[in-house]
Amino acid sequence: MSLINVSNLTFAHDGSYDNIFENVSFQLDTDWKLGFTGRNGRGKTTFMNLLLGKLEYSGHISANVSFEYFPFQVKHPDYLTTDVVEEIVPDYQQWELMRELSLLKVTDDVLYRPFETLSNGEQTKVLLAALFLKENSFLLIDEPTNHLDMAARKLVSQYLNGKSGFILVSHDRAFLDNCVDHILSINRTNIEIQKGNFSDWWLNKERQDNYELAENHKLKKDIKRLSDAAKRTNDWSHEVEKSKYGNGPVDRGYIGHKAAKMMKRSKSIEQRQQSAIDEKSKLLKNIEASDSLKITQLAYHKPQLVELEHVSIYYGDREVCSDISFTIEQGERIALSGQNGSGKSSLIKLICGEKLSFTGTFRKGSNLKISYVSQDTSHLQGNLTDYAREQGIDESLFKAILRKLDFSRVQFEKDISAFSGGQKKKVLIAKSLCEQAHLHIWDEPLNFIDVISRMQIEELLLEHSPTILFVEHDRAFCENIATKIVEL
Incomplete structure (x- = not known):
């Protein structure tokens, strides 16, 4: 056991007058399984970069361990996976790596395939296994769940539960509960540490x-x-x-x-x-602003919006999903579930009107208006005012929703491309909430989004009961929200 001591830490980004951290002091034990939580933009990734020595700060951080960051930047994704692992851990023992991969249910053959051909889930597991081979290291694990389906999340959380000596940033409540024993939280006015899992921290x-x-x-x-x-x-x-x-x-x-x-x-x-x-x-120093959100859907003239009967989708000769049958009725909240690669995104594209090759029967209501939130945020750039104008949505309503999702007014002046991953996702969700639609379709909307905002979105969907089809791997969210689950 050793300690990581943080004393009088103060940091602000260049050109900013607002300190992200101001005279912060605390201690961390390197044997802890530490969950790291806080709203988007509060400085979780910044704090990790401070530990890694990537940013200049005032105050002191002292530790007798080296810090390793996940996800590791793979310089040569075209290399065989075994060579990628060797770049991360040059002196690793083959049997140790095989032991770790076995715990993560990864087959040996992935080591002899180019790393870039592995699925996102396989890449995540290989990198975690490699980093846990490093001795005298404290791992900084930054949102590992974003590319994992529900089954993989459960497996990785069980794997981490058998480990110690890490900080884990995740906004998945069930995932955190299964594998951490302390919580480090960045609140509105301070940073605090509590013993227990996420549910214990939330109750307190x-x-x-x-x-x-x-x-x-x-x-x-x-x-x-x-x-x-x-x-x-x-x-x-x-x-x-x-x-x-x-x-x-x-x-x-x-x-x-x-x-x-x-x-x-x-x-x-x-x-x-x-x-x-x-x-x-x-008082009220750490009560998070979580005002209720609203959604107003257009009424459709028929109870049934979409129907699929024995639909199979193809990309060329490759079948991505087969024999899918379900309907979307007004007022239903449907979770589209299945492992990565099972065709969830392809089905969504078909329903949204993209021209795909398919067999079977697909019917969609005439003049059906759909509001879509994609997984991808890489296209977002420019300021929020211009973005609202380009999307044809009410700017005042759009910004009011973002304020409720914990955006500061300072954030409104920045370029969207400089936002954190969670803030970009909130931009897409706020846009969707502003749109007039009969049906909302959200493809992994909660990636990178903080827990409190997830709860706000849950309350919104439960209170207003919109018709929505969504893909989401957060188990707690799905259990709370879905009126129907379509398993691929």
Whole structure:
């Protein structure tokens, strides 16, 4: 066991006036399985880059271990996988690698195929196996689940549960719960560490939030009471002071003394009121803004929007999925499930109107309007105002949704290409929520998106019950949302 000590860490990106971290201090144990959580753009990847020594900062970070980052940048993807592993761990033992791959249910033959021919899931598993061969290393694992289907996520979480000495960034609640024993969270105003898995941390956070809200409610009432009392006393003192004049012979000295005494009492109440306001300002420091979202769908003139009967899709001679039959009825929330490569994205493309070669019967309602969120965010660039105009959506509504998804106003001035992966996904979701459609189709919408935003989107779909077809590998999300599951 050794410690990673962080003391008085302060960092801001070049040209920015806002510190991402300011005088932050904490300790990490290198034997921990550490889940790393926080809303998009809070600095999780930045903190990893600070540990790796890639960025200049003030303060101190000391550790007796080396840091290794996942995903490792593969310089020669055309090399055989065994040679790629050798680039990462030059002195690895073959039997050790085979042991790790066996735990991850990866067959030996992948080592003798070019790395670039492996599926995304296979690449993820090979790189994890290679990095865990490094001795005296603390692994920084950055969102490994984004290219894993549900079965692979479960397998990788079981693998990580048998390991220790890593920081894991993931927004998949079930995944985190299965393989971490501590949580490092970047909150609105601080960084904190708690023992336990994600569910333990979330329960504690809800308790703390509820306590802060209750205290806030009490203080608001106290401030109103004091404010009303101060106003009454102040009014009385002025009335008493006025009575010194214009009412015949009076004891002005006595009346002036009485007025001064009441004024002093008024000032004392004002000071107590200000003290209560100061106290209130310390509360609500880490309650995340998670205002409810809305979605308004167009009503369609028929209950059934889409029907597929025994559909098989082909790319040339290759069959990507076969004998698929299901319908999409108004009000259904359908999860399209299956392993990577089973044809989920191809089915979505067919429904969205892309010309694909298929057999079987496919019917789609006439003039059916579809709002689509793709997996890919690489095309996003320019500012949000221009993007809203290009997409034909209401700019004010678009930005209001992004604000609810934890975008700061400063973010509105940046180029979208500079956004984090999660922020780019939020742009696509906000656009979809602005569009007038009969059917929403979302292809892996939650990749890179933080947990709190996932919960907001869950609440949106449960409250408004839109007709939606979605692909998502977050097990908790699917269990909470889907009214029907189509398994490929």
